[in-house]
Amino acid sequence: MTGTGPAATVKPRTSLPTLAVEDRPIESLIPYIRNARTHSPAQVSLIAGSIREFGFNNPILIDRNNGVIAGHGCLLAAQQLKLSSVPSIELSHLTDTQKRAYVLADNKLAERAGWDAELLALEAGSCPTLASTSKTSGSRASNSIS
Template sequence: MEAASQLQIVYRDIEHLVPYARNARTHSDEQIAQLAASLREFGWTNPVLLDGDCGIIAGHGRVLAARKLGQREVPTIDLAHLSEAQRRAYVLADNKLAERAGWDSELLELEVADLSGMGFELGVLGFTTNELATLLGTADEPALSAAVNEERFLVLVDCGSEREQSKLFAEMRERHFVCKLMS
């Protein structure tokens, strides 16, 4: 029987979970607040992945959000069958692979517009006010919040390599700057 077919979700005390000390992924206070809002709205849809000894492999941000909400237990899945190298690699792959996904702009605009029309609170989706205004086609309307109407400045950064550009782009997006890659 494959290890993946034997996975079980187990609720564990949040105080017993140990963050991976070398986790390279960071979580801003704003992102933790967004994750907390998502947990409030949708509940737990993605368990925390553990190493078989309560060490967190994936889900550090969700655990921080759960703490912020005062949750005492979180759903977990043990991946004890992974080697140490596989666990360490998965910590990176879990974040990087998701980051490399893209969007179908037309479908995204349609979906956001439909949700807005249904009265759904779009703030829990994780998009900035500016992004939502652009998706809804309301970016030029005067009634938008101050965040949308703030004066904007453009900075062009010349990087020495694609790797340097990728790293800087990720850092700037993490800080919630609107960024575009050019080559």
């Protein structure tokens, strides 16, 4: 930031860090002990079902010491699936304060999003995978993705 007080401006980042996806052994990853986000066994099973159906498409975000920053639910699902490794992205550019803030922001920002109920019903109703997921989970298709 430049200046002080309410008129201070944030300097734009001139370049973004280069990120690479790497497989890491599950046992090497360390969940953040103060992660405030919880994952019920039912939700972990839904995540595991998604991984089984679509693949592990959302890498776990970690720090340089293999500490999990984001992806705790996916890690639990991978353990449930008895996977030996998972895709991960190391966020070595974050400070300790930024890592702690991102742990919260990653979860809270998603909660702020909404759903277009008509489009959700249309998409869920026209997708055989979601229809079969809803039958096996005992819920409506739209519930299985929200």
